[in-house]
Amino acid sequence: MFQDFKLFGDRPVAVQVKEYVQRLILKGGLQAGQKLPSTREMSSLLKVSRNTVIAAYESLEDDGFAYAIPGKGSYVAAMAGSSVADDGGADGSEVWQIDWRARMNEYAVSAVELDRMKKGIRSEKGIISFTSIAPDEQLFDLGDVKRAFLDRMAIEGQVLLNYGYAKGYKPLIDYLMLHMENKGVDISGKDMLITSGFTEGFDIVLSALRPSARRGGALCENPTHHTAIKNLRLHGFEVTGIPMERDGIDVGQLEAQLQTNRFDLAYLTPSYHNPTGIVMSPAKRSAVAQLMKHYQVPVIEDGFNEELRYSGAHIAPLIATAGKGNGVIYIGSFSKVLFPGLRVGWVLGDRALIDTLESMKRARTIHTSTIDQSILYQYLLNGNFDSYLKKARAEYKRKYELTKALCEVHLPEAQLSGDGGLHLFLTFPSGLNTHELLDACKEQGVIFTPGDKFFLQEGEGTNTLRLGFSRVTDEDIERGIQMIGKQARRFRK
Numbered sequence: 268m269f270q271d272f273k274l275f276g277d278r279p280v281a282v283q284v285k286e287y288v289q290r291l292i293l294k295g296g297l298q299a300g301q302k303l304p305s306t307r308e309m310s311s312l313l314k315v316s317r318n319t320v321i322a323a324y325e326s327l328e329d330d331g332f333a334y335a336i337p338g339k340g341s342y343v344a345a346m347a348g349s350s351v352a353d354d355g356g357a358d359g360s361e362v363w364q365i366d367w368r369a370r371m372n373e374y375a376v377s378a379v380e381l382d383r384m385k386k387g388i389r390s391e392k393g394i395i396s397f398t399s400i401a402p403d404e405q406l407f408d409l410g411d412v413k414r415a416f417l418d419r420m421a422i423e424g425q426v427l428l429n430y431g432y433a434k435g436y437k438p439l440i441d442y443l444m445l446h447m448e449n450k451g452v453d454i455s456g457k458d459m460l461i462t463s464g465f466t467e468g469f470d471i472v473l474s475a476l477r478p479s480a481r482r483g484g485a486l487c488e489n490p491t492h493h494t495a496i497k498n499l500r501l502h503g504f505e506v507t508g509i510p511m512e513r514d515g516i517d518v519g520q521l522e523a524q525l526q527t528n529r530f531d532l533a534y535l536t537p538s539y540h541n542p543t544g545i546v547m548s549p550a551k552r553s554a555v556a557q558l559m560k561h562y563q564v565p566v567i568e569d570g571f572n573e574e575l576r577y578s579g580a581h582i583a584p585l586i587a588t589a590g591k592g593n594g595v596i597y598i599g600s601f602s603k604v605l606f607p608g609l610r611v612g613w614v615l616g617d618r619a620l621i622d623t624l625e626s627m628k629r630a631r632t633i634h635t636s637t638i639d640q641s642i643l644y645q646y647l648l649n650g651n652f653d654s655y656l657k658k659a660r661a662e663y664k665r666k667y668e669l670t671k672a673l674c675e676v677h678l679p680e681a682q683l684s685g686d687g688g689l690h691l692f693l694t695f696p697s698g699l700n701t702h703e704l705l706d707a708c709k710e711q712g713v714i715f716t717p718g719d720k721f722f723l724q725e726g727e728g729t730n731t732l733r734l735g736f737s738r739v740t741d742e743d744i745e746r747g748i749q750m751i752g753k754q755a756r757r758f759r760k
Contacts (some may be wrong), residue, residue: 268296269304269312280315284323287313289332290345303333374501381497383720395747397715400541400735401607401690406659408651412606415645423641432635433629434621435461435613437643443613446647447597451587458621460628463610463635465569466494468598471627472567472614473502476532486524486533488516490721490728492541492569492717495534504531508723511540513684515547518554525562533559536569537585538576542684542721542733543692549582556588558593563594570599574656577664577687586615593617601643604659605652605687611640663689663737668737670744677752680759689737691719694730699758701732707754713747 273286291297303309306324308315324341327333334340371379379385420427433471434440440459448454462468477483479734485499489508499506507524510517515537524530535555537547547555548659559566567586576582584594600612614624626632646652670691674683678693685691695701708714718731736744 269309272497278672280324281319282321284309284313284319288323288327289330292332292346297343299343300345303341303343303412304743305340307701315413340346353395356495365366377501378497382532383493383497388491391722393711393712393748395713395739397713397734397736397739397747399738400603400733401738402603402605402659402689403738406655406662407606408655411651411655412642412646412648415649415651416642418642418649419645425633427641429637431634431640433634434625435459435635436640436644436649438639439611439640440613442644442647443599444615445749447586447615451583452589453587454615455591456593457615458618460621460624461635462598462612462628463632464596464602464612465571465600466498466612467632467635468600468612468614469495469567469622470498470502471567471631472596472598473498473504475623475627476565477502477504478531482532484529486530486564487723488535488540489723490542490731491534491723492536492571492716493720494528495569496721496723497575499534506723511543511545513545515540515545515551516555518551519557522558523724525564530562530564532565532567534567534569535585536571538573538582539571539686539688540567540618541571541688542690542716542718544688544690544733546582546686547585552582552585552588556585556592559594560589561593566595568595568597568598571651572603572688573599574601574604575660575663577660577667593620596620604656605643609643611635611639611643620753663687666692666736666739666741666744669741670734670748673745673748674734678746678755679715680755690733690735693732693734694718695732695755697730699755700729702729704732704751704754704758707757708751711750711754713750715751 268291272284273337274283288297288303297303303324306317309320313320324333324335326333328341333341334344338724340696354556371398410455439461444454444459460468460471474504483502483504485506487495487499487506487508488511490511491508506527507530509521509524516535537552539546555566566585570584573584584597586597589595596614596616598612598614601609602612614621616624664687667685667687671683671685674681674691674693681693681695683691683693701715701719705715705717716733716735717729718733719726719728721731721733734748739747
């Protein structure tokens with residue numbers, strides 16, 4: 268006994284000793300009433316200082332795992348419940364086993380089946396990976412983030428460490444309402460709910476709008492964000508996709524669908540669409556808003572990486588096009604431009620809708636991390652966002668132009684789309700299968716995201732791929748695209 272003790276990481280040694288002895292007690296290796304080795308003996312056995320063992324024993328006593336008898340030493344305390352043997356139940360009987368897979372409901376099974384990330388490509392060391400569209404952490408201004416944290420904690424640290432409000436941290440809500448107003452949104456009659464990123468906001472909205480007596484009907488662009496497809500289907504929606512054109516959704520086909528079918532909602536990403544990167548033109552935004560108004564179909568607008576505009580005039584979000592109307596629900600976050608680690612997003616919509624969503628949020632998660640919200644608020648309040656955004660835009664624009672130029676040279680047969688953001692979308696002639704291309708490129712140390720995962724029907728988009736460049740070095744961008752081009756030429760032959 269005591270021969271398997273190992274120290275891990277930078278955790279306090281006394282804590283590790285205490286937890287080690289505690290595990291022995293819980294597993295039955297040390298019995299109630301048994302005398303523990305003296306502090307001197309234990310320090311020798313575990314090769315730690317005697318003071319460390321003294322501190323560990325004191326902590327065990329505090330937690331009720333041990334007791335001391337003056338002049339005699341420390342003993343194992345009797346537990347309220349019996350320990351469980353490694354090979355049986357508490358009373359020595361057969362281990363209690365449940366077949367959890369058989370217990371899973373339809374929602375849980377579907378979540379596993381639709382979980383693309385779990386089945387996705389793993390980026391091993393040394394691989395050139397174009398699969399990520401997360402921001403480049405090398406651009407994060409850690410000094411400003413630390414300052415924002417310290418500033419906010421100095422002002423109201425004790426409050427921030429307690430429970431928050433389901434609706435969100437009010438100073439952040441007020442700031443983001445002004446942020447949306449500066450985008451051209453009429454905020455009269457509207458309110459906001461803070462969520463743990465975009466996905467939670469989307470999930471709550473879908474839960475609220477899902478029909479209870481039948482399967483719902485949903486419209487979206489085709490292709491579109493695979494996480495959105497997954498969540499729409501998990502909530503029981505039949506999803507109809509509308510093809511994309513160079514300036515956004517095909518309005519003619521959208522109108523044809525609206526004329527012939529019933530839809531409960533539409534999910535659209537007008538700016539830097541994922542995966543195509545297309546920005547919907549102002550004319551189409553207006554046409555889409557008019558169609559949805561006429562057919563009374565609410566729109567969930569995904570703000571995605573709307574902030575990463577590299578050039579050209581500002582294009583107002585779809586919710587701004589709706590004016591005083593309440594038919595658009597805007598879900599935003601800074602995850603693709605700022606810090607995904609701060610899981611903060613927001614839902615902007617009609618006041619009555621937000622009132623309902625607030626109650627749903629409270630029932631599910633009580634509230635989004637108040638510390639995360641307050642750090643983001645203070646960071647924005649300190650004026651850091653504009654300077655960071657200027658730096659990020661310049662760097663991503665440079666990488667975007669480099670990636671685009673290299674694709675035009677090494678992949679001339681591919682049609683490129685993407686007006687900004689963190690990725691490009693490539694469409695090859697129909698004979699090329701990008702899964703087969705991926706297999707060949709992976710052998711050469713390069714991976715990317717096949718585009719069919721973004722399409723609604725199996726067999727669609729097999730000649731497409733998404734190329735994320737945000738976290739790839741210039742040298743690897745060049746080497747990777749050269750390799751993809753080389754393998755693509757081999758497939759053409």
